Amino acid sequence: MDLGVERAAGFARASFEAADQLLLLALPLMVLYRSVTLKLMLWLTTGALIYLTTTKKTGGTFLLLTVLLPLINPMFAPTLIRHAITTTLPIAVAIVGIGLPISTLFITYQLNLDNVVSQVLFASFEDRLTASWPASMELAMAHGNALLGRGIGGIGAAQKHFEPLLYMPGDNLYVYLYVTFGLLAFGFVATYVWNLVRLDIHSSPWNRIVWAMGVAVLLNGWANNGVESSITASILGLTLASAYAARRGRRAPEPLYPGLSPAPAPRGLATP
Numbered sequence: 263m264d265l266g267v268e269r270a271a272g273f274a275r276a277s278f279e280a281a282d283q284l285l286l287l288a289l290p291l292m293v294l295y296r297s298v299t300l301k302l303m304l305w306l307t308t309g310a311l312i313y314l315t316t317t318k319k320t321g322g323t324f325l326l327l328t329v330l331l332p333l334i335n336p337m338f339a340p341t342l343i344r345h346a347i348t349t350t351l352p353i354a355v356a357i358v359g360i361g362l363p364i365s366t367l368f369i370t371y372q373l374n375l376d377n378v379v380s381q382v383l384f385a386s387f388e389d390r391l392t393a394s395w396p397a398s399m400e401l402a403m404a405h406g407n408a409l410l411g412r413g414i415g416g417i418g419a420a421q422k423h424f425e426p427l428l429y430m431p432g433d434n435l436y437v438y439l440y441v442t443f444g445l446l447a448f449g450f451v452a453t454y455v456w457n458l459v460r461l462d463i464h465s466s467p468w469n470r471i472v473w474a475m476g477v478a479v480l481l482n483g484w485a486n487n488g489v490e491s492s493i494t495a496s497i498l499g500l501t502l503a504s505a506y507a508a509r510r511g512r513r514a515p516e517p518l519y520p521g522l523s524p525a526p527a528p529r530g531l532a533t534p
Contacts, residue, residue: 278486281317283493284308285324286475292331293471318386319485323478330477334463334470344463348473352458355480356451360436362484363395390485395437398430402441411444419490432490435483454498455480457505469508476501 288308295301305328312324332338333347371391398417405428406412415421417438421429432438439447458476463469475497479488488494 277315278317278320279491279493281312281315281320282482282486282491284311284315285320285327285478286493286497289327289474289478290471293467293474319482323481326481327474327478331474334473336464341464348461348463349459352455352473352477352480355477355484356436356455359434359480359484360448360451362391363399363434363437366391366396367399387485390433394430394433398432398434398437398441401428401430402444406441407444409444411440411442411447414442417441418487432487433485435480435486435488438487438489454502457502461505461508468504472501472504472508476505 285308288304291304292301295304309321309324309328312320330347330351334344336344371388401417402408402411406416415424417430417432430441432441436447436451439450443450454476458473461469461473463473479494479498479501482488482494486494488498
């Protein structure tokens with residue numbers, strides 16, 4: 263329930279994870295489908311189903327990608343625009359995702375939630391700004407190490423069982439990584455963003471899929487730790503590995519079983 267509104271979870275453990283599944287599984291099809299009609303039907307259906315989950319963070323990501331997907335498609339946008347978007351957007355998203363929680367240590371936020379619409383749209387965001395994010399940062403500083411964090415299990419689901427009095431959901435990817443790994447987390451985020459920025463989306467549809475899913479993960483990370491979600495964590499690892507391999511011209515993976523030919527490599531990867 264969210265302010266008395268039912269939240270549909272489908273086959274997922276929670277409504278927000280169902281929304282993430284819908285978005286992240288629709289993105290590859292949006293890039294690979296050639297029919298504009300199929301793309302439109304798929305995207306509208308995905309948006310309607312995300313709306314039923316009432317997950318605002320994923321809904322916001324969906325709306326932004328609705329604008330971005332045509333702008334990274336060679337059929338609709340010139341190279342200059344595509345290059346500007348693909349090189350600046352991941353950096354901007356990561357900066358905001360990191361900067362907002364850090365700003366709560368110095369700024370006391372107070373949102374105006376006088377009407378029902380603002381309560382529905384921003385109540386959970388206000389809770390993050392005023393309580394969840396500063397308290398999560400405090401976990402590392404007061405109950406761990408500001409440089410090295412608290413280690414695995416120091417925030418999130420594990421605390422419910424082993425540290426219930428200090429439990430914080432870690433509902434921000436960047437905060438979750440910082441509390442877990444300390445300043446090393448920023449190195450990971452920088453590496454992830456750098457590989458997305460340097461990815462050549464003009465060379466293949468696969469690279470465009472990796473970029474779009476990577477941006478979706480970074481955006482969702484503003485209000486969800488992602489690491490404790492099976493679909494988001496899987497996409498995080500897949501996009502990092504694929505972006506790195508595509509940039510380095512790595513070979514396609516060997517077959518898993520003898521006698522089987524490997525699947526055709528995406529055009530962004532070199533074949534054996």
